[in-house]
Amino acid sequence: MSPPPLRRAWARFRAHRTAVAAAVVVAALCLAALGAPLLAPADPLAQPDPVGLQNRPPSAEHPLGTDRFSRDVASRLLYGARVSLGIGAAAALLAVVIGAGVGLAAGLGTAAVDQVLMRSVDVALALPRVFLILLALALWEDAPAWVVVGLIAVTGWFQTSRVVRALALRLRESEFVQAARALGAPRSRLAVRHLLPHVAPAVIVSATLDVGNIILLESGLSYLGLGVRAPAPSWGNMILEGKDQLLSAPWVAVAPGAALLLTVAAFNLAGDGLQDALDPRTDG
Amino acid sequence: MPTYLVRRFALALVTTAAAVALTFALVHLAPGEPFLAGAEERFVPPETIARLRRDFGLDRPLAAQFARYVANVARGDLGESFTRRRPVAAVIGETLPATLLLGGVALALSFALGLGLGVVQARRAGGLADAALSTVALALASVPAFWLGLMLLLVFGEWLHWLPVAGMTDAVAGPSRGWLALSLDVARHLVLPALTLALVNAATVARFHRAAMLEALGADFVRAARARGLAEARILAAHAFRAALAPAIALAGLSVPALLTGSVLVESVFGWPGMGRVAYEAIFARDYNVVTGVTVVAAVLVAVGSLLADIGVAAADPRVRRA
Numbered sequence: 001m002s003p004p005p006l007r008r009a010w011a012r013f014r015a016h017r018t019a020v021a022a023a024v025v026v027a028a029l030c031l032a033a034l035g036a037p038l039l040a041p042a043d044p045l046a047q048p049d050p051v052g053l054q055n056r057p058p059s060a061e062h063p064l065g066t067d068r069f070s071r072d073v074a075s076r077l078l079y080g081a082r083v084s085l086g087i088g089a090a091a092a093l094l095a096v097v098i099g100a101g102v103g104l105a106a107g108l109g110t111a112a113v114d115q116v117l118m119r120s121v122d123v124a125l126a127l128p129r130v131f132l133i134l135l136a137l138a139l140w141e142d143a144p145a146w147v148v149v150g151l152i153a154v155t156g157w158f159q160t161s162r163v164v165r166a167l168a169l170r171l172r173e174s175e176f177v178q179a180a181r182a183l184g185a186p187r188s189r190l191a192v193r194h195l196l197p198h199v200a201p202a203v204i205v206s207a208t209l210d211v212g213n214i215i216l217l218e219s220g221l222s223y224l225g226l227g228v229r230a231p232a233p234s235w236g237n238m239i240l241e242g243k244d245q246l247l248s249a250p251w252v253a254v255a256p257g258a259a260l261l262l263t264v265a266a267f268n269l270a271g272d273g274l275q276d277a278l279d280p281r282t283d284g
Numbered sequence: 285m286p287t288y289l290v291r292r293f294a295l296a297l298v299t300t301a302a303a304v305a306l307t308f309a310l311v312h313l314a315p316g317e318p319f320l321a322g323a324e325e326r327f328v329p330p331e332t333i334a335r336l337r338r339d340f341g342l343d344r345p346l347a348a349q350f351a352r353y354v355a356n357v358a359r360g361d362l363g364e365s366f367t368r369r370r371p372v373a374a375v376i377g378e379t380l381p382a383t384l385l386l387g388g389v390a391l392a393l394s395f396a397l398g399l400g401l402g403v404v405q406a407r408r409a410g411g412l413a414d415a416a417l418s419t420v421a422l423a424l425a426s427v428p429a430f431w432l433g434l435m436l437l438l439v440f441g442e443w444l445h446w447l448p449v450a451g452m453t454d455a456v457a458g459p460s461r462g463w464l465a466l467s468l469d470v471a472r473h474l475v476l477p478a479l480t481l482a483l484v485n486a487a488t489v490a491r492f493h494r495a496a497m498l499e500a501l502g503a504d505f506v507r508a509a510r511a512r513g514l515a516e517a518r519i520l521a522a523h524a525f526r527a528a529l530a531p532a533i534a535l536a537g538l539s540v541p542a543l544l545t546g547s548v549l550v551e552s553v554f555g556w557p558g559m560g561r562v563a564y565e566a567i568f569a570r571d572y573n574v575v576t577g578v579t580v581v582a583a584v585l586v587a588v589g590s591l592l593a594d595i596g597v598a599a600a601d602p603r604v605r606r607a
Contacts, residue, residue: 131544131545132307132579136310139311216426236428246434261427264426
């Protein structure tokens with residue numbers, strides 16, 4: 001008798017050393033974001049001495065230097081992690097929930113429902129997503145963070161719905177689903193109790209990889225001045241502020257960019273590791 | 285083949301129509317009247333506002349406005365830019381070539397780099413070179429393009445002074461030069477922004493092409509070619525590469541939206557006078573006709589890109605034609 005699938009998946013994931021390291025980095029980043037008020041050496045908005053302390057290079061007191069308003073870059077970086085990870089996680093979660101819902105509906109529904117949903121997804125996938133988000137944010141002056149999350153999620157679930165639909169189509173003909181249907185289970189129960197556990201691994205992988213992409217997208221919006229607005233720190237708007245003093249104080253722009261690189265790479269590696277671990281096709 | 289292409293063409297048309305409808309809905313269902321935003325604060329007399337509403341047709345039913353908008357877009361009329369006081373189509377027409385040049389060079393460069401790296405990695409799969417290149421590709425796929433641009437600008441523009449940091453031509457030299465001097469100048473200005481976009485896209489291309497090459501190298505026809513004693517270089521170039529070509533062409537079509545999006549950010553980093561920068565400026569000037577116009581043009585470019593890629597895939601892979 002072989003061990004249960006979850007334990008086998010865990011064993012496979014553990015064997016994947018880079019994926020484990022990436023997962024540790026992700027966990028550390030999440031802790032750093034949560035513990036920002038405890039870890040940050042200074043108030044991220046405080047401007048102790050805008051004249052005497054501006055654009056100071058890294059030192060013992062300011063490990064990543066100060067920006068042009070004399071604010072501590074390390075503290076802003078820690079608080080900025082809350083924005084990046086928060087928006088990334090919230091939007092990815094919302095996107096995969098919508099995607100899984102639509103995918104299950106298309107996979108289990110009638111042929112007409114399936115056709116309408118999937119042809120719409122074909123069209124939606126070909127739309128210039130970022131331009132539409134930019135237009136919406138331009139129209140919505142000073143959009144709060146939840147609007148940014150909503151826009152990213154509403155335009156980001158199409159690929160997940162395709163993956164889930166394909167799985168649902170395959171599973172609906174399997175014996176355990178046929179048996180449940182013969183016993184009179186309604187479609188909603190089939191979807192939630194029988195199919196969801198089987199599509200969950202694909203959904204988790206897709207969400208993990210989405211987080212990285214969404215963090216990049218959000219940083220771009222903030223860099224354009226359309227995502228999270230100053231003075232609240234986000235990695236994207238920190239790079240925007242550092243751009244003007246690239247020569248005199250490069251650390252202001254370098255630090256948040258390096259943080260983005262590390263974070264997104266960690267999510268991408270962890271996602272790949274999860275995919276290898278959860279995909280039964282690679283089960284040895 | 286014909287039915288396949290007809291279906292693809294229909295999809296491109298529907299997508300463009302959907303983009304037109306969505307931009308209309310976004311602008312007209314947004315709270316307030318974006319076109320007249322701030323008019324009251326600027327003490328514009330009510331009669332003038334009423335006249336503006338009439339001139340722009342804002343007093344007519346939404347369905348009638350939509351019909352007019354669609355008819356105008358179909359004729360290539362994207363409305364008037366409020367800030368530039370010129371037709372949006374003319375503004376986009378002037379800046380689109382710069383964006384197409386940047387995007388086209390970046391696309392070509394990213395495929396030259398990405399396909400090359402993919403072949404090298406597939407050939408040495410599991411080795412040290414493969415692992416090192418995979419790490420580079422991961423980093424490039426995880427870096428924000430605008431930040432990579434800033435770093436390249438800092439190192440090669442500001443510190444080393446190898447390349448110009450902004451614009452498309454040298455402002456001092458002016459346009460009164462021979463075409464050769466002018467082209468060289470544009471090329472020098474093009475290096476950093478094109479390289480920025482290309483490096484980021486090349487990471488995706490390399491990753492996909494490595495997988496496609498590995499799959500092709502494991503196929504029976506490659507084993508057969510090896511059994512016939514063909515040189516490994518020939519097997520790679522003529523047999524495996526050809527089989528892995530169709531996914532690469534499909535990926536070229538998928539790269540268009542990524543490059544267009546990247547161009548908004550990278551053009552603003554390098555002051556490249558393209559459509560992306562126009563869109564960026566229009567967003568802050570609340571020049572909605574320009575923003576919607578750019579969105580519609582972007583949708584058309586994406587649709588055309590994926591249509592061309594589909595034709596290319598069908599040409600490269602006979603199985604698709606029969607499907």
